[in-house]
Amino acid sequence: xxxxxxxxxxxxxxxxxxxxxxxxxxxxxxxxxxxxxxxxxxxxxxxxxxxxxxxxxxxxxxxxxxxxxxxxxxxxxxxxxxxxxxxxxxxxxxxxxxxxxxxxxxxxxxxxxxxxxxxxxxxxxxxxxxxxxxxxxxxxxxxxxxxxxxxxxxxxxxxxxxxxxxxxxxxxxxxxxxxxxxxxxxxxxxxxxxxxxxxxxxxxxxxxxxxxxxxxxxxxxxxxxxxxxxxxxxxxxxxxxxxxxxxxxxxxxxxxxxxxxxxxxxxxxxxxxxxxxxxxx
Numbered sequence: 001x002x003x004x005x006x007x008x009x010x011x012x013x014x015x016x017x018x019x020x021x022x023x024x025x026x027x028x029x030x031x032x033x034x035x036x037x038x039x040x041x042x043x044x045x046x047x048x049x050x051x052x053x054x055x056x057x058x059x060x061x062x063x064x065x066x067x068x069x070x071x072x073x074x075x076x077x078x079x080x081x082x083x084x085x086x087x088x089x090x091x092x093x094x095x096x097x098x099x100x101x102x103x104x105x106x107x108x109x110x111x112x113x114x115x116x117x118x119x120x121x122x123x124x125x126x127x128x129x130x131x132x133x134x135x136x137x138x139x140x141x142x143x144x145x146x147x148x149x150x151x152x153x154x155x156x157x158x159x160x161x162x163x164x165x166x167x168x169x170x171x172x173x174x175x176x177x178x179x180x181x182x183x184x185x186x187x188x189x190x191x192x193x194x195x196x197x198x199x200x201x202x203x204x205x206x207x208x209x210x211x212x213x214x215x216x217x218x219x220x221x222x223x224x225x226x227x228x229x230x231x232x233x234x235x236x237x238x239x240x241x242x243x244x245x246x247x248x249x250x251x252x253x254x255x256x257x258x259x260x261x262x263x264x265x266x267x268x269x270x271x272x273x274x275x276x277x278x279x280x281x
Contacts, residue, residue: 036176036177037176037177037178037179038145038148038149038177038178039149040148040149040153041106041107041148041149041150041151041152041153042106043106043107043152043154044151044152044153044154044156045153045154045155045156046080046153046156046159047156047157047158048157048158048159048181048281049158049159049161049178049179049180049181050068050158050159050160050161050180050181050182050183050184050212050281051160051161051163051171051174051175051180051182051183051184051209052064052065052068052160052161052162052163052183052184052186053163053171053183053184053185053186053200053203053204054163054165054166054185054186054187054196054200055165055166055167055185055187055195055196055197055198055199055200056165056166056196057164057165057166058165058188059165059186059187059188059217059218060186060188060217060218060253061085061162061163061165061186062083062085062090062091062094062162063217063253063259063263064184064186064215064217064253064276065081065091065160065161065162066081066091066094066095066162066268066271067253067259067271067273067275067276068160068184068276068279068281069081069117069158069160070115070117070268070269070271070272070273071273071276071277071279072157072158072281073115073116073117074272077157077158078116078154078155078156078157078158079117079118079156079157079158079159079160080110080117080118080119080120080153080156080158080159080160081117081118081119081120081159081160081161081162082120082144082147082148082151082159082160082161082162083119083120083121083122083123083147083162084144084147084161084162084163084164084170084174085162085163085164085170086122086133086135086140086143086144086164086170087132087133087135087140087164088164089121089122089123091119091121091162092111092119092121092123092124092129093123093129093266094263094266094268095113095114095117095119095266095268095269096113096114096266096267096268096269097111097113097119097124098129099111099124100124100125100126100127101120101124101125106152107150107151107152108120108146108150108151108152109151109152110124110151110152110153111124113269114269115269115270117269118153118154118156120147120151122143137168137169138169140169140170141169141170141172141173144170144173144174144177145173145177148177148178158281161174161178161180167199167200167203171203172207175203175204175207175209176207180209181210182209182210182211182212182281183200183204183209183210183211183212184211184212184213184214184215184250185197185200185201185204185211185213185214185215185247186214186215186216186217187214187215187216187217187238188216188217188218188233189216189218189219189231189233189234189235189236189237189238190233190234193237193238193241194237194241197214197241197245198241198245201245201247211245211247212247212248212250212281213242213247213248213249213250213279214238214241214242214247214248214249214250215249215250215251215252215253215276216236216238216249216251216252216253217253218232218233218253218254218255219231219236219252219253219254220232220254220255221254221255222254229254232255236252238252250276250278250279251275251276251278251279252275253273253275253276254275256275259271259273
C-alpha cells in the first residue's frame with residue numbers, strides 16, 4: 001500500500017485541487033481526505049455522473065460517450081454530455097452543433113442537440129471552432145471545473161463526461177472536483193491493451209471511483225459480401241483482462257460503416273448503437 005504523503009503546498013485544513021493537480025501522490029495524500037468536490041451550478045440537478053476514460057488516444061472514446069448518451073436518451077432519460085477533451089473536442093460536431101453557447105447572470109446554457117441532449121464543449125465558446133486551444137494544464141483543468149460549476153445543466157438523469165486520453169490533469173480534476181458515480185473504460189483489441197486498461201483502472205481505483213466496466217471498440221469489421229468477422233486489430237483479449245480486474249465487459253463494438261456515416265453527416269442524434277444495448281448504468 002502506498003505510503004501517505006503530504007504535499008508541501010497543502011495546509012493543515014487540507015489542499016486544493018490546484019495544489020495537487022500535478023502531484024505524483026494524488027489520491028494517496030493524507031490532506032486529500034478532505035472532500036474537494038465542487039458544487040454544481042445552483043440551477044442544475046444531476047442524478048448520475050459517468051466518466052468515459054481510456055489509457056491511450058484513438059480508441060473511440062467520444063464515440064462510446066455519445067453512444068451511451070444516445071442509449072440512455074432512447075430509454076427516456078434526460079441526458080447531457082460534458083466534453084472535457086478541451087484540446088480535441090469532437091462531441092458538438094458529431095451532433096451537428098456549430099453555434100456558440102449563451103449565458104446569463106445565472107450561468108452558461110449548454111447547447112441542445114436535436115434529440116434534446118444537452119452539450120457543453122470548449123468549441124461552443126470559440127468564435128472560430130477550428131482555432132486550436134493552446135492552453136497549459138491548470139487553465140484546461142479550470143475550464144473543465146467551470147463546465148460543472150457554471151453550466152446550467154437543468155434536470156439531468158445522466159451526465160456523461162468525455163475525458164481526454166491518459167491519466168493527466170483533466171481526469172484528475174474530474175475525479176477530484178465532480179461527484180463521479182463511476183467510469184467506463186474504452187479500449188481496442190491490441191496486444192498492449194492489457195497495460196493500457198490497467199493504467200486507467202488503477203487511476204480510478206486510487207481515486208476511489210468505481211469502474212463500471214470496459215467497452216472494446218474496433219473489435220472487428222464484418223465483410224459486406226460473406227458476413228465473416230475480420231479481426232483487423234488482432235484477436236480480442238478483453239474478456240481475460242476484465243476477469244482479472246473483476247469488471248464486466250459492457251460491449252464489443254465493430255467498425256460499423258452506418259455509425260461512421262452518421263458521425264460524418266453530423267447526425268449522431270439519430271444513431272441507435274445495438275452493440276451497447278445491454279449496458280446498465
